[in-house]
Amino acid sequence: DVVMTQSPLFLPVTLGQPASISCRSSQSLVYSDGNTYLIWFQQRPGQSPRRLIYKVSDRDSGVPDRFSGSGSGTDFTLKISRVEAEDVGVYYCMEATHWRTFGQGTKVEIK
Amino acid sequence: QVQLQESGPGLVKPSETMSLICTVSGGSLNAAYWGWIRQPPGKGLEHIGRVFHTGSTDYSPSFKSRVTISIDTSKNQFSLQLRSVTAADTAVYYCMRDFGWSFGHMDVWGKGTTVTVSS
Numbered sequence: 597d598v599v600m601t602q603s604p605l606f607l608p609v610t611l612g613q614p615a616s617i618s619c620r621s622s623q624s625l626v627y628s629d630g631n632t633y634l635i636w637f638q639q640r641p642g643q644s645p646r647r648l649i650y651k652v653s654d655r656d657s658g659v660p661d662r663f664s665g666s667g668s669g670t671d672f673t674l675k676i677s678r679v680e681a682e683d684v685g686v687y688y689c690m691e692a693t694h695w696r697t698f699g700q701g702t703k704v705e706i707k
Numbered sequence: 708q709v710q711l712q713e714s715g716p717g718l719v720k721p722s723e724t725m726s727l728i729c730t731v732s733g734g735s736l737n738a739a740y741w742g743w744i745r746q747p748p749g750k751g752l753e754h755i756g757r758v759f760h761t762g763s764t765d766y767s768p769s770f771k772s773r774v775t776i777s778i779d780t781s782k783n784q785f786s787l788q789l790r791s792v793t794a795a796d797t798a799v800y801y802c803m804r805d806f807g808w809s810f811g812h813m814d815v816w817g818k819g820t821t822v823t824v825s826s
Contacts, residue, residue, distance in 0.1 A: 597768075635812055637752075644801055644816040645744075645752065651811070688752055692812040696754035696767065696805075 598623050598691055602699035608707045615676040617702045619689035624669050626693070633692035636665055636674045639701075640685040648687075649674065681706060709734035711802050711817035719796075719824050725789045729802030729817060736760045736780050742805035743776060743787045745798040746819075753798075757805040758785055792824045 599622040609615045625632045636649040647656050649665035652672060662677040676683055684706060689699040715727035729741070742757030756766035758776045766774055770789070778785040789796060799819040806812050 633812065637813070644819050645813075646816070647812075647814050650814075654811075656814070690752075690813070692806070696812075698752045698754070701751045 598694045598697045600689055600691055600697050600699040602687075602689060602702050605700060605702055607702055607704045609676075609679045609704060610707050611681065612678050615679050615683075615704060617674045617687055617689075617704075619667075619672045619674070619699050621670045621672075621691055621697075623694065625672075625691050626669065632668065634665075634667065634672050635690045635692060636663075637688045637690065638683075638685055639688065640682075643685075645688065676704075679704070679706070709804065709815050711804070711815060713800060713802050713817045713820035715800075715820060715822070717821055717823060719792055719822060720826050721793055721824055722791055725787075725792050725796065725822055725824070727787045727800055727802075727820060727822070729785050729787075731783045731785075736778060736783055736785070739807035739810070740765075740805040741778065741785045742803055744801045744803060745796075746801070747795070747798040755787065755789075794824050796822070797824045798822060 601620045603618045632652050634652045637645040638648050639645045648659050653665040664675050666673050686701045686703050688701050691697050710732045712730045719725045737760045740757045743755040754767050755770050756776045758764045758778045773790040775788040799821050801819045803816040
């Protein structure tokens, strides 16, 4: 089974400063079609998850460009260039290459 | 714009079967997989399973023995049945579009419905 490991699990950030979340998979996420199905979700307090990034780095419509995804193989990163108050919540990575496995989640809070 | 809405009992007794329905509006169920994810209180996300518009299903291993997901395209609904529930099944249950070739994975989610297992 694939294991997705996020770090850190808790991320206090200062408004306007950058933030970075790591997601590592126990197996390569490159699918047989050449795509890498690594997805990032944001879950604001009291809300359902919202997809931010798919296929490692493709940003969903309406997602601010301060969010970016990168990585390959087994190592991936979500970056927020300048954190805003509305970015508070829990961020999950998920692999959809092998099945559907989520990371534990990273809670982003404002310092 | 496709929207999803979960419905069903908020309280289920231990050992009984939990049943939820997801109603899809603003679009068709065709050419996509539709699924369920749950989130126990204070915990992360768990994928339960998915159903294709044809009715074929895939279930996550930890739920396979006691879950059924079905679809009714005439009603634009799909449903979740989880048998022999225990307190560990208390969670917020989300329906979502699991995969569509035009949309990718999990692009649309319902707001979620809370299910409590208690006598």
